[in-house]
Each structure stands twice: as C-alpha cells, then as structure tokens.
Amino acid sequence: MSWSEVGAGVFVRRYAELDLSVGLVVGGESALVIDTRGDHQQGVELARAVRQVTALPWQVAITHGHFDHCFGTDAFLPAHVWAHERCPAHLARTAAGQRDHWVAHYRQEGADDIAAALAASAPAMPDHLVSARADLDLGGRTVQLRHLGLGHTDHDLVVAVPDAGVVFAGDLVEQGAPPDFEDAYPQHWPSTVDALLALGPTTIVAGHGTPVDPDFVRTQRAELAELARIGHALRGGALSLDQAVERSPFPAATTLTALARLR
Template identity: 50%
Template sequence: MDGRWVEVAEGVLVRRHTELDLNTGLVLGETGCLVIDTRGDGVQGAELAAAVREVTPLPWRVVLTHAHFDHSFGSQAFEPCEIWAHERCGPALAAGAEADRKAWSEYYREQGRPSVAEAIQAARIVPPTHPVSGPVELDLGGRVAHLLPAEFGHTDHDLLVWLPDVEVVFTGDLVEQGAPPAFKGSWPLAWPTAVQQVLELKPAVVVPGHGEPVDRAFVREQLAELSRVAELCAEVGAGRLDRAAALRKSPYPEDFTADALESVRTNPGHA
C-alpha cells in the first residue's frame, strides 16, 4: 500500500504518498471523520479508503481541495458519502476529466507503468454532492472543520480545510513543498491573494498538496516567490518586459514560469 500516516496534530493525519509526493488528509472527530482528497484513480482511492479504515470505523465525509485528477479521481472508493467541494469544482471536474485521462495515461505509459494508465482510464468520475459557495462548518463531533473557498489561484475553485482547534490548514496545491507550484491552467495574478488568505488564518501547520507539511515561514517565502512571478507576468502583459527577460528573472525554472505566462494569457482576470 502506497503511503504512510503522519500525525500533524491530535486527530489530524496526513497520508504521505510516494506517488507524485501527494498528500491526502484524515480528520477525526467523535462521531465522524473527514477525508481530504481521494487520489488519482479507483485503485489508489481504494488503497486510501482501506488505510482510513485501519485508523477508524467512523462514518466519513470527503472534501476535494480541487478537481485535478490526482486529488479527485479516487472518490468512487468512498461512496456512498457526502463529497464537499467548491461550487466550481464539479463543473471543472466534468470539463477537464477527459483531458486529464488522456494526458496522464499517456504519461504513465511512457514511464512504463501501463497498469496505472489503465486505472486512470477506468476511473469513474464522481461529482461533488455538496457544492461550497461560502464558508461552511462541518461538525465531526467535538471538532469543527471549516471549508473556506480560496477562489482564484492554482485553480478557480481552490478550497481550504481549516481546523482552528489545532491550527492546521490543508491547502491543496495552493502551497507546494519539494517542487515549484504548478502554474499550468492557473491564475498567477491572483494566486498571491489566495496564499495571503492562508497566512491570515495564522496556522501552526500547513499541509500542502504535495510535499512535507510546512510552517508559516515557508508559506511566507512561497508567497514572496508567487508575488514575484505575478509581477513579472503583469510586466510582460503590459509590454514593459519581454518574455525572455521574465524567464531569467523568475524565482522558478523556465518551464514553470512559461506555464505562468501562458496561464495569464488564457486567464487574464482576477489580478
């Protein structure tokens, strides 16, 4: 089984997966538990569900931080249950599922891993049952999980899971550790504002979508880098800086910055 549990606070566990360095989450209450993200296909989702059941028999609810395949294609393993997500997550999942299937199944075939490619192709996409349009509180019994839309950043439907009793926040891919943030299809001009929302919670522990859990200092550093990328994108968009110069000046590798520049061209609003 791919993954290991790391307890980041009392009753709050992060499942660290080798595959894609992905994080999923488990929040334990007295009467229920909350599973945060479901991995990338039905096989991986079933592995996660089995790992959750090794920890607790409590009834579960699922929260999706966003619609990308590695966070959402495993949801069928948890049915029937409530699946909470930003109100734009469901439409994004429906619109992007086939492109994700094609791109990632090709990737895994090229990596010589046809079984993973086939599992992605076979995954049944489960739409969220509970769309979130504003702050929502989920009572797990003795603990409340706060779902907070972060709007435009890594996607146009990022959702934070905030646990104020232990000062832990799950950010999905708004925060990344171990690799630069993924800008393809993102909203680079608005992303810093979304990360500022994370910092305003004053969390003790921040669980990124990928990589090791981090602290506020790490998030502040990443915010500075994201702000620099946003500035460079705005300068290129205004014609005050050429693309080559922006790539040189970026804190991130050229291919990541190129994705940011392209994303601003296709998603120009929400600066």
C-alpha cells in the same frame, strides 16, 4: 507509507506517486477524508488505510478537480462529497482530457498498472457544494471548508482545523516542486495565500510534499508575487519574454506556463 499525525486527530498520508499528500480529520462522531488519490484502485487503498485509523462514518472534501486529488472518490461512496461550487463544471469539462493525458504519460513511463487503473476510473461528482465557507461538525470539533480566492485553480478549497492549528491547502501550496500553473490565476494567487495565512495555522499541509510552516508559505507567497510583478512588466512592455523568464523565481517551463495564464 504510513499516517503522520500533525495535530490531535489530524493525519497526513504521503505517497511516492506524484509526492501526493492526503488528509484525515477524526472527530467524536465522524471523520473527514481530504482528497482521494488518482484512480479507483488508489482510492480503495486509501479507504482501507483510513479504516486502519477509524471506523467512524466519513465524509470527503476535494481540494480541487485535478485527477490525482479526486479520481479515487468512488471508493468512499456513499458519502457526502464536498467541493467548491465550480468544481463539478471543471470535472465535467476536463476529466476525460486529464485521464487521456495521464494514461499516456504513465504508459510512456512504463507504469502500465497505473495507466490501466486510471483508464478505468472517473471522478464521482461532488454533491455538497461550497461557495465561500461551510462548517462541518465532526462531533466535538468543527472543520472549516473555505474558498479563499483564485489561485491554483478557480475552485481551490482549503480545509482548516482550527483546534489543531492545521490547514490543508491543496495545491495552493507546493513543497518539493514548483507550483503548477496549468489552470492557475497567477495575478490572484498571492492574495489567496495571504487569506490562507490569515487563518493562523501553525502547520500547512501542501498538496504535494511534506507539511510546512507559515514561514515556508510566506516565502512561496513572495515568489508568487514576484512572478505576478514580472508578468505585469512583461505585458506593459518593460520586459522582454527572455528577461521575464530569466528574472522569474521559478524554472523556465513553469514560468512560461504561468505567463501564458496572466490576464
């Protein structure tokens, strides 16, 4: 894999493992790393890759507290680690369970090296917390950290680079696979995506898959809205569960997870 420059000084690195995409924004005085991969060894690899691009001091932004986005943070310390204010509580509550689940998954898949590295990893807790917005001056450019609402989790943080027209969306946007609803808020997700689009990006970096354009995001937003409507009809008795699954724009397993998350 290699870095792809999606805007001046704005880079994406895409990994075959879980089709994860991470980011790097380089300013005149410092750099911002966006997500840190899924274990301590993967974090070290990413840190070395960042140093192939820039020797500037770095900060880290975590888009949300799922293991594949943040269990590699130790490799970047000491550094400011930014996240939404609800992210530390999520990590404290779920990190051990996430680790156990995915270690078992990798062992079952025969990926014993990844399983061993993950078993020895724990997320570094973010120490710079964002409620709604924080602006970071990287030297000659400002990067915005924004919490736009409930969606993939209750603590999604997007990273906007206005001078490049790029937004790192985390898993609020998925390319190449359906959205993940395990910790999601399906009824709120469409309006959160509306707020993302209102930032006016020309390129949106999905948490998994290749960067996309606003039309792709509008299509996914419409699918999310349709799922929310189906869930409302199910709860109101206008649809059976089988009918709801049949009408969903997403696969059956994804739909069932999402419907169980409706409140």
